[in-house]
Amino acid sequence: MPMPIGKKAHNLRELLQALRELDESVLYYHIFQSRLAITQPAEEYPNEFARWAANALQDSKLAEKLSSFDPFDYDNLAQVRQAVVDILEEYLWDIPYVPWARSGFEFHFCEASTVVMRSQIRAHTLLEFCESLRKVGLDSMYYHFFEARWRLGVRKADDFSFWIETNFGLPELVAAIRGIDIYFYSLREIRDTLLGLIHQHLGDLCDRTQ
Amino acid sequence: MIGLNDYAPVVGQEVIEQLQRLADRLGPRRFIHINSTRTGGGVAEILDRAVPLLEQLGLDVKWEVIHGDQEFFEITKAMHNALQGYKVHLSPDMLDHYREINRENARKFTWESDFVLVHDPQPAYLINFLRPQAKHWIWRCHIDASRPERLVWKFLQEIVSQYEASVFSMSQFAQNLPHPQYLIRPSIDPLSEKNRDLSTAEVRKVLDRLGIERDKPIILQVSRFDSFKDPVGVIQAFRMVRRHTPCKLVLAGGEAIDDPEGPRIFAEVMEAAKDEPDIQILLLPPDAHHEVNALQRASDIIVQKSTREGFGLTVTEAMWKGKPVIGGAVGGIVLQLRDYNTGFLVHSPEGCAFRIRYLLHRPEMARRMGKMAREFVRHHFLITRKIRDYLTLMILRENPTERIMEL
Numbered sequence: 208m209p210m211p212i213g214k215k216a217h218n219l220r221e222l223l224q225a226l227r228e229l230d231e232s233v234l235y236y237h238i239f240q241s242r243l244a245i246t247q248p249a250e251e252y253p254n255e256f257a258r259w260a261a262n263a264l265q266d267s268k269l270a271e272k273l274s275s276f277d278p279f280d281y282d283n284l285a286q287v288r289q290a291v292v293d294i295l296e297e298y299l300w301d302i303p304y305v306p307w308a309r310s311g312f313e314f315h316f317c318e319a320s321t322v323v324m325r326s327q328i329r330a331h332t333l334l335e336f337c338e339s340l341r342k343v344g345l346d347s348m349y350y351h352f353f354e355a356r357w358r359l360g361v362r363k364a365d366d367f368s369f370w371i372e373t374n375f376g377l378p379e380l381v382a383a384i385r386g387i388d389i390y391f392y393s394l395r396e397i398r399d400t401l402l403g404l405i406h407q408h409l410g411d412l413c414d415r416t417q
Numbered sequence: 418m419i420g421l422n423d424y425a426p427v428v429g430q431e432v433i434e435q436l437q438r439l440a441d442r443l444g445p446r447r448f449i450h451i452n453s454t455r456t457g458g459g460v461a462e463i464l465d466r467a468v469p470l471l472e473q474l475g476l477d478v479k480w481e482v483i484h485g486d487q488e489f490f491e492i493t494k495a496m497h498n499a500l501q502g503y504k505v506h507l508s509p510d511m512l513d514h515y516r517e518i519n520r521e522n523a524r525k526f527t528w529e530s531d532f533v534l535v536h537d538p539q540p541a542y543l544i545n546f547l548r549p550q551a552k553h554w555i556w557r558c559h560i561d562a563s564r565p566e567r568l569v570w571k572f573l574q575e576i577v578s579q580y581e582a583s584v585f586s587m588s589q590f591a592q593n594l595p596h597p598q599y600l601i602r603p604s605i606d607p608l609s610e611k612n613r614d615l616s617t618a619e620v621r622k623v624l625d626r627l628g629i630e631r632d633k634p635i636i637l638q639v640s641r642f643d644s645f646k647d648p649v650g651v652i653q654a655f656r657m658v659r660r661h662t663p664c665k666l667v668l669a670g671g672e673a674i675d676d677p678e679g680p681r682i683f684a685e686v687m688e689a690a691k692d693e694p695d696i697q698i699l700l701l702p703p704d705a706h707h708e709v710n711a712l713q714r715a716s717d718i719i720v721q722k723s724t725r726e727g728f729g730l731t732v733t734e735a736m737w738k739g740k741p742v743i744g745g746a747v748g749g750i751v752l753q754l755r756d757y758n759t760g761f762l763v764h765s766p767e768g769c770a771f772r773i774r775y776l777l778h779r780p781e782m783a784r785r786m787g788k789m790a791r792e793f794v795r796h797h798f799l800i801t802r803k804i805r806d807y808l809t810l811m812i813l814r815e816n817p818t819e820r821i822m823e824l
Contacts, residue, residue, distance in 0.1 A: 208809050209600040211591030232820065311563070315588035317600070320813050321821045327434055342431055345796065395796075 208320050209236070209244060215313040219264065219306045222256070222314055223295040231284040232318040238278050238287065239357075240319045242394065243349050253390035254278075255314075256291065263312035269298055274390075279356055279363060323350065333375065336367075337405055345394040352397055353389065367401065380408040419608050421473050427607050428801045436801065439808040440474035442824050446811060447477045447530040449551070453493065453539035455482050457671055457703035458641065459603065459730045460536050460559055463803075466606040470804055479530075483522040483540045488514055491677050493539040499569035500538065500562045501645060501725040507569060519543050526550070532811055534584075541576050548579070553814050556580040559603065560727045561748035563589045582814060586728045586749050597817075599810055602752070603728040604803040605737060605794070611706035612737055615714055623711035629697060634664040634777055637716035639709055639734075642670045642682040642700075645725040647745065650766045652689045652696060654722065657770035662777050665695040669712055671703045713738050718776050718783065722769050726750050733798045736760070736790035741783045743772045753798065759790035 212233065216222040226234065237255040252258040257273035260266050272294050278287045299305065308314065328343055330336040351366035359369060368384040371377055383404050392400060425433050448471060452460050464480050471478045485493070492515050495505045507515075523546035530551040535541055537559055544554050556577050562570075562585070574592065577583060582597045591598045605612055624631065636655060640646040648668050655666040668686060683700065690696040701708055713719060719735035721744045728749035735742050736759055744750040746762035756762040761772040776783045816822060 208806065208813065209588065211585065211588040211598050211600060213591050213593040213598060311589075313589075315591065317588050320819070322439075322809050322812060323821065323823045324435060324438060325824070326431065327438075328431065342429065344429070344431055344435070 208322070209240075209317050210319055211315055211317045214316045216316075217308055217313050219260075219269075219295065219299060222259075223292065223299065225314075225316060226288060226292055226295070229316060230318065231288065233316050234284055234288050234291070236318045237316075239353055240321075241317075242353055243346060259308070259312075259314050260306075263308035263314065264306040265309070266306050269306070272298065333371070333405065333409060336371075337402060340398055340402055345398075348394045348398055352394075377408070380404065383408065418469070421470060423608055424799075424801050428795070428799060432801050432805075436474060436805055436808065438824070439805060439812065440476065443476070443808055443811055443815075445475050445477055446532060447479075447528075448532045448534070448807075448811070449479045449481060449528060449530045450534050450536065451481045451483065451540045451543065452536035453483050453485070453490075455480075458676070459728065461703075462611075462730065463603055464536075466609055466800055467804060467807070470800065471807065474804070474808070479528065481526060481528075483519070483543070485518045485522075485539070487677060489518040490539075494677055496538045496569055496573065497560060498645075499566035500558075500560045500573070502564045502566065504566055505569065507572070512572065516542055516545075520546060523547050532814070534807075535580070538573055541573065544576070544579050553582075553811075554580045555810070555814070556583040557601075558583060558585050558590060558727075561590060561725045562592065562727075563587075563748065565592075582810075584810070587752055590727070590748075599806075599813075601803060601806040601810070602798060603730065603733075603749075604798050604800045605730060605733045606800040607737060609706065611710050612734055613710070615710055619707075620711045620714050623708050624715055627697075627699060627708065627712075629665075629667060629712075629715070631715065632665075633695070634662075634717040635667055635715060636664055636718050636720060636773055637667045637669065637712055637735075638720045638722065639669045639712065639731045640721065640723070640729075641676060642679050642686060643676065644678070644682055645723055646670075647722045647724050648682070648686045649689045650724075651720055651722050651769065652686070652693075653766035654720075654769035654773065655696065656693070657767065658773045658777070659695065662774055664717075664773075664777060665697065667697045667699065667712060667716070669699040669701055669709065671701045671705065709734075710738075713740065716740060717780075718743060718773055720769060720773070721745065721750060722763065722766075723747055723750060729753065733794055736787075737794045737798075739784075739787035739791045741776055741786040741790065743769055743776070755789075755793060759786050759793050 216225050241255050252261060252270060252274050257270045260273055261270035276290055276294060281287045326343060326347060328339045330339045355366040363385050368381045372381045387400055421433055450464055454461050468478050468480050492511045495507060499505045519542035523543050526547060532553045533551040534555050534557050536557045541556060578595050583594060584599045584601050585591045586602055588600060638651050642648060658664060686698060690698055713735050719740045719742045721729045721732045723729060723745040724747060726748040732742050732744050732750055732753045742754055742760035743763055744754045746764050754760045763769045763772055
């Protein structure tokens with residue numbers, strides 16, 4: 208559940224300062240959890256800092272830099288924070304002015320409280336898994352495909368590929384799932400992509416149990 | 418009576434089961450909503466639908482309405498306008514009257530509750546008299562408070578700070594407050610009389626009764642006659658469109674008892690629409706949900722050209738009916754409507770006119786946007802999502818130190 212903290216940044220320097228000081232939960236929200244909030248139907252930027260740079264500062268160059276940064280390259284949020292701070296510091300160092308947000312487009316900082324519920328939907332076979340993927344909500348997709356990457360502590364691994372690897376092996380399918388570039392798909396598109404990959408790799412074998 | 422399971426075909430069985438499990442976890446809590454009108458306006462409409470569903474989930478829910486005189490509602494309307502950025506002056510006598518009406522209402526409330534959700538500024542001061550009667554007090558702000566007038570906000574801030582949490586519709590509306598703030602997006606009920614599917618015959622019957630011919634494309638704005646909804650700006654835009662493309666404009670609105678400005682704005686609208694046979698202005702009663710539903714379904718393009726808007730329910734209603742919406746780029750509308758995908762955001766009567774013309778000449782694009790709009794609403798703005806948020810909010814407030822809870 209998103210929780211605005213009542214603070215905002217009017218310009219890039221204020222954003223930088225806030226990122227140095229605010230809790231990691233704020234960083235986590237704007238880089239990961241905001242996926243669960245409303246986003247553009249076609250994702251153009253992978254995190255809210257890049258989106259703000261493009262839409263509010265109207266600074267495409269900065270938006271590009273913030274887009275190409277991958278939080279999953281780092282082991283913990285302190286490193287992620289430092290990476291974002293480095294990008295902003297370097298950018299501000301090189302320009303003779305401070306980019307300001309258009310009026311009404313200030314950056315509003317949020318964090319979130321999370322309630323995780325066990326779904327009643329269970330899968331034992333790959334066929335059941337495919338059927339379940341169609342039924343579960345997008346919040347489940349977020350939890351198992353995004354949040355899992357931090358929770359499991361295994362870089363690039365998500366709950367789905369982890370479960371398939373552990374129970375069925377299938378290295379090619381596992382590699383294909385881990386190869387999905389999550390930044391360019393909405394949660395709904397990721398579901399469709401997963402289903403497509405499973406059918407492409409397994410065809411009629413979807414119902415195997417071991 | 419509509420049951421929770423009736424929503425399963427719309428949102429999926431999993432969503433309904435999730436609500437039940439959250440409610441089971443919470444238990445039979447007593448939950449009181451307080452606002453200032455039972456009919457008219459978005460808040461009353463939301464509560465009218467949400468309260469029975471919460472009851473079905475096993476909560477003991479009450480909806481209380483405060484009463485006040487004309488002067489009280491003029492003061493609270495001024496507060497509302499000030500929160501939306503208008504410069505207004507509230508004298509000490511006016512503030513005393515605001516407090517006094519809250520005191521009078523408080524005397525009538527003898528209940529005890531686990532949770533109280535107080536909607537908007539009108540009943541906010543009740544906490545000063547009733548605090549011991551409930552464990553958790555939460556303030557719900559439905560207003561676009563992104564740039565409030567300073568002195569009025571200072572006055573309200575002192576009151577709101579006494580609550581243990583507050584809820585806003587967008588992060589832009591959140592304020593510097595000494596307690597946790599949450600975001601809950603308002604929603605519409607797809608099974609209500611205002612949003613349920615209607616047959617072509619039902620739509621035609623309503624149009625016949627209201628005297629609306631379908632000889633030209635219909636542009637519609639449904640809203641209270643309120644200056645922030647900019648009905649006069651819509652008429653200006655319509656006149657610009659009419660120079661190029663034949664169409665007609667329907668402005669349909671009602672009045673809320675807590676909005677004393679309605680008659681004045683209505684008169685201004687009538688004046689602006691004078692001598693224009695293709696503009697029809699309908700003053701509808703607050704319960705004309707069936708009529709609004711039919712009007713929205715019969716229209717080609719729906720406009721909500723607000724200049725301030727906490728959350729425009731009519732935007733979401735229109736989108737649910739598969740219509741492209743042209744909305745003012747303000748407040749909650751920016752969140753509700755995806756520019757260039759489900760409609761257009763505009764900043765002026767000129768922009769509004771231009772986009773109306775565009776969509777009138779691109780009916781295929783209008784259909785595509787409408788289709789996308791309906792799916793967007795299904796996933797973000799239906800009442801089941803809001804019920805889930807209420808339940809989650811209560812669970813979180815009962816466990817204030819937990820940031821991640823596994824149920």
